[in-house]
Amino acid sequence: MAKVVMEKLNKHYGEVKAVKDFDLEVPDKEFMVLVGPSGCGKTTTLRMVAGLEDITAGNIYIDDKIVNHLPPKDRDIAMVFQNYALYPHMTVYQNMAFGLTLRKFPKEEINQRVKEAAEVLNIGELLARKPKALSGGQRQRVAVGRAIVRKPKVFLFDEPLSNLDAKLRVQMRVELKKLHERLQTTIIYVTHDQVEAMTMGDRIVVMKDGLKQQVGAPLELYFHPANKFVAGFIGSPAMNFVEGNFLSEQGGLFFQAEGFKLKIPEEKAAKLKSYTEKRVIFGIRPADLPEAPCSVPGETIDVVVEVMEPLGNEVFLDVKAGDQSLIARADPSTKAKPHAKLCLKPNPENMNFFDIRDERALL
Amino acid sequence: MREKFTERLIKFYLPLCVFLFVLLFPFYWMFITAFKSDMELYNLKLNPFLIHQPTLRNVIMLFKETLFNQWMLNTFFVSILATLLSLGASLLAAYAIQRLRFRTSGTIGISIFFSYLVPPTILFIPLATIIFELKIWDSLWSLVLVYPTFLIPFCTWLLMGYFKSIPKEMEECAMIDGASRFRVFWQIVVPLALPGILSAGIFAFTLSWNEFLYALTFISTTTQKTVPVGLITELVRGDVYHWGPLMTGALLASVPVALVYSFFVEHYVAGMTGALKE
Numbered sequence: 075m076a077k078v079v080m081e082k083l084n085k086h087y088g089e090v091k092a093v094k095d096f097d098l099e100v101p102d103k104e105f106m107v108l109v110g111p112s113g114c115g116k117t118t119t120l121r122m123v124a125g126l127e128d129i130t131a132g133n134i135y136i137d138d139k140i141v142n143h144l145p146p147k148d149r150d151i152a153m154v155f156q157n158y159a160l161y162p163h164m165t166v167y168q169n170m171a172f173g174l175t176l177r178k179f180p181k182e183e184i185n186q187r188v189k190e191a192a193e194v195l196n197i198g199e200l201l202a203r204k205p206k207a208l209s210g211g212q213r214q215r216v217a218v219g220r221a222i223v224r225k226p227k228v229f230l231f232d233e234p235l236s237n238l239d240a241k242l243r244v245q246m247r248v249e250l251k252k253l254h255e256r257l258q259t260t261i262i263y264v265t266h267d268q269v270e271a272m273t274m275g276d277r278i279v280v281m282k283d284g285l286k287q288q289v290g291a292p293l294e295l296y297f298h299p300a301n302k303f304v305a306g307f308i309g310s311p312a313m314n315f316v317e318g319n320f321l322s323e324q325g326g327l328f329f330q331a332e333g334f335k336l337k338i339p340e341e342k343a344a345k346l347k348s349y350t351e352k353r354v355i356f357g358i359r360p361a362d363l364p365e366a367p368c369s370v371p372g373e374t375i376d377v378v379v380e381v382m383e384p385l386g387n388e389v390f391l392d393v394k395a396g397d398q399s400l401i402a403r404a405d406p407s408t409k410a411k412p413h414a415k416l417c418l419k420p421n422p423e424n425m426n427f428f429d430i431r432d433e434r435a436l437l
Numbered sequence: 438m439r440e441k442f443t444e445r446l447i448k449f450y451l452p453l454c455v456f457l458f459v460l461l462f463p464f465y466w467m468f469i470t471a472f473k474s475d476m477e478l479y480n481l482k483l484n485p486f487l488i489h490q491p492t493l494r495n496v497i498m499l500f501k502e503t504l505f506n507q508w509m510l511n512t513f514f515v516s517i518l519a520t521l522l523s524l525g526a527s528l529l530a531a532y533a534i535q536r537l538r539f540r541t542s543g544t545i546g547i548s549i550f551f552s553y554l555v556p557p558t559i560l561f562i563p564l565a566t567i568i569f570e571l572k573i574w575d576s577l578w579s580l581v582l583v584y585p586t587f588l589i590p591f592c593t594w595l596l597m598g599y600f601k602s603i604p605k606e607m608e609e610c611a612m613i614d615g616a617s618r619f620r621v622f623w624q625i626v627v628p629l630a631l632p633g634i635l636s637a638g639i640f641a642f643t644l645s646w647n648e649f650l651y652a653l654t655f656i657s658t659t660t661q662k663t664v665p666v667g668l669i670t671e672l673v674r675g676d677v678y679h680w681g682p683l684m685t686g687a688l689l690a691s692v693p694v695a696l697v698y699s700f701f702v703e704h705y706v707a708g709m710t711g712a713l714k715e
Contacts, residue, residue, distance in 0.1 A: 151613060153609075155610060157606055173614035173615050
């Protein structure tokens, strides 16, 4: 059982505030992902949990015990670093056994635990080798192995997959997820890759400029982003954003942008009434912009296709609606052609609107 | 292909030959002088670049008429002790300055470097007073104590650069694994910095071995002299230069240094380039 709680966590480097008033509760056995662009404070937060970075203000609890001033070795955590940080002068076996040896475990138990972990991670034959003789993927496994032999309360991962090639990354992603199911341990995982975050996390924290933007399950973040930043960060290709005004016409609410005008569905319009005549940001994901027959005005957007990006199972269309650039996802069977006209029908269910000033979601 | 060779010859081999000549000619001169008799040395009609009648008289004179053996032992004693002492202190200092982030670490790093820049010709006067007060005047211990004053700054700077190249995560990982700061230093940092430590050691050894000024000022008894001082003070008698034994002594004295270098050359190069491959 290990719950990790961060309470009003702050980290300042002189004038620079790397982490600001960060609150988070990671329940036992949860796979929590911290995601955000570089410099957003996610790694600093993780390092504070590890005890590698002093806390400027706030508290960290592991299992309801304050660990603010506890040295890393007494926190019962294990960490996997981006560059693996394997000890180059030790063999794989010695690397994995190092922590247990320091904790004075009996030899047989060390042996048994290392062998067990090596088997789980498929690195049984590599135990006698030095890190130099391993491939990137193998080093990654050893780093994970070194963490799991200790059976710590909490695992901390600091961008562990970013040094691997794309194919290996996908494979390791699945393996780490399986490992979490098997070990049933709390994991805090830092990454800048939103795909990693979406596919691996039970819950995700999106961070920006040291501030927590939103916490939630992957799909919650995808469908109900709290603000424009989260909406744009989660999902690939990113959500389309268009600035425009709400207009009240013919008894309905319309979104008017340069190049197109959209009718807002009734149930959403009711919630957005107070923004009539105000300037807002409209957000729609490429996947919610299907091709459609050009029917009633106000339901579709007239666009001109500029570039087509076929990916096999889908095609991304870079289109222009007036001066606005949009990306739409289309079926491979699409009739669209570069420089041809087309109509796109935004899925009314998944329309997003954001305040123009503080960029928070209006729905 | 042909053109490439001429190009290489001009750009590479020719400068290399000039360089080698400048570097090795003094040794050659030393070598031939060591095996020439005085008669031959002062005979201007003979080709000075060749040995005409090789003789071992100089070698015999060096060992029989001077305390060369004793001087060699003294130099070894001082060099090894001073090197070990300096390495120990520099290791701890460099690690502390590089890794323990205390408020004045940067300033201390720079001031250590500055202390290295003060020339010994200025320093030997105050140092002499200290040596005198400590009552180790005219003893080898004075050199063991004084040499670290220039060896420690040098080694500290060399090692600081080396420690910088060791990924910090490795130490952090060890700390999470349960190691104390000292254990991290001893089991992770020192083994990884071994090439750097060896380079610093070789440098320290060579500098102590060749040191002249302090040895000349602090030591006056013949039995306590180091090789560089012993040769100059005992084989230049008045205005008479005993070139033969002088050159023999110089040649023999460079042997240990040459051996140390050739033995550690691989590590030495790695240490200078600070190469720590993951």
